[in-house]
Amino acid sequence: DTGVSQDPRHKITKRGQNVTFRCDPISEHNRLYWYRQTLGQGPEFLTYFQNEAQLEKSRLLSDRFSAERPKGSFSTLEIQRTEQGDSAMYLCASSLEGTGDEAFFGQGTRLTVV
Amino acid sequence: GQQLNQSPQSMFIQEGEDVSMNCTSSSIFNTWLWYKQEPGEGPVLLIALYKAGELTSNGRLTAQFGITRKDSFLNISASIPSDVGIYFCAGQDSGTYKYIFGTGTRLKVLA
Numbered sequence: 546d547t548g549v550s551q552d553p554r555h556k557i558t559k560r561g562q563n564v565t566f567r568c569d570p571i572s573e574h575n576r577l578y579w580y581r582q583t584l585g586q587g588p589e590f591l592t593y594f595q596n597e598a599q600l601e602k603s604r605l606l607s608d609r610f611s612a613e614r615p616k617g618s619f620s621t622l623e624i625q626r627t628e629q630g631d632s633a634m635y636l637c638a639s640s641l642e643g644t645g646d647e648a649f650f651g652q653g654t655r656l657t658v659v
Numbered sequence: 660g661q662q663l664n665q666s667p668q669s670m671f672i673q674e675g676e677d678v679s680m681n682c683t684s685s686s687i688f689n690t691w692l693w694y695k696q697e698p699g700e701g702p703v704l705l706i707a708l709y710k711a712g713e714l715t716s717n718g719r720l721t722a723q724f725g726i727t728r729k730d731s732f733l734n735i736s737a738s739i740p741s742d743v744g745i746y747f748c749a750g751q752d753s754g755t756y757k758y759i760f761g762t763g764t765r766l767k768v769l770a
Contacts, residue, residue, distance in 0.1 A: 549701075578757065587662050587747050587760035588702065601755050636701055638758075645709075646751065647692060648758055650701035 547571060549651035551637050557657045558627055565623045566654045570639030577620050578648060579612055580636040581605065588636055594620060595642065627658045665748055665761030673769050678735040680764040682748030690751035691731040692758065693722050697744045705746075706733070738768050 550569040558564050570577050575596050580588035591610070592602045596617040606612075609627075614620040624631055634655050638648040665682045672678060682691070690709055694702035706717050708724035708731060715722055721734045731748055748761040 551701075576756065580760075585763075587665075587763050589662070590757050590759065593755070593757050595756075601757060638701075642756075645707065646690065646756070647704055647707045648749070649704060650694075653699075653701045655699070 549637055549639050549649055551635075551651035551654050553654055554652060555655045555657075557659060560629060560658055561626055563623065563625045564627060564656065565621055566635055566637075566656075568620045568622070568637030568639075568651060570619070570637070571641075571649060574639035574641045574649075575617065576640045576642055576646070576648075577614055578638040578640075579620070579622050580638065582634040582636055582653070583632075591622075624656075627656075629658050632656055632658045661759050663748060663750060663759055663761040665764055667764060668762070669765040669767070671767045671769060672738055674738060674740060676738055678738055678742075678766060679732065680734075680746060681730060681732045682750075682761045683730045684750055684759075685729070686750070686759075687728040687753070688750030689728070689753045691722070691724050692749045692751070693720075693731070693733050694747045694749065695744045696747060696763075702747055735766075738766075740768050740770055742766060743768050 577594045579591040582588045594614040609625045612622045634653045636653045638650045640648045693706045696702040706722040713724040719736045745763045749758040
């Protein structure tokens with residue numbers, strides 16, 4: 546399977562704990578995006594990488610959130626000291642810079658903070 | 660976060676009917692994408708549009724990139740039960756390359 550892969554699919558955590566999600570993009574794609582989606586809403590942009598450089602961060606990404614893409618391949622999104630309001634679907638997408646640049650999404654990680 | 664205006668918010672239609680939905684923005688985009696999302700899954704890309712005025716089809720789906728570059732339309736012809744889901748538009752910011760999504764159109768098809 547050469548699509549975008551996210552791990553885990555589901556995560557339940559207690560408030561105050563740290564969580565980390567992983568995203569493996571389509572292999573030749575150099576752009577990687579993280580989005581958050583809550584029930585009944587469209588995906589909201591969190592951050593974006595071009596190769597290993599993090600080029601933009603949304604104001605939604607508080608100091609408790611950090612994302613990395615160390616070698617321009619897979620990416621991790623960490624949430625520290627989780628709050629109930631962090632409960633959402635976290636989506637990762639990748640695209641190839643240039644003609645087209647269509648973004649393809651993974652299946653998402655569903656986070657529930659209890 | 661910023662979201663595009665998408666309408667209608669939801670639709671209940673009979674199998675076999677045609678469906679139209681649209682997406683509007685206050686900003687100009689260079690690329691429009693249309694996605695379908697089913698419960699618990701990530702959005703699946705349906706159609707991509709790259710030029711103002713462009714009309715593109717994918718099976719029973721047809722999408723258009725508005726002339727003003729601030730809107731896009733999606734039509735589904737002869738709907739079938741498996742068309743059920745939430746349809747999202749997304750416009751690509753020409754400066755930052757991030758995609759901004761619409762609020763979604765929830766489609767239900769009655770057999």
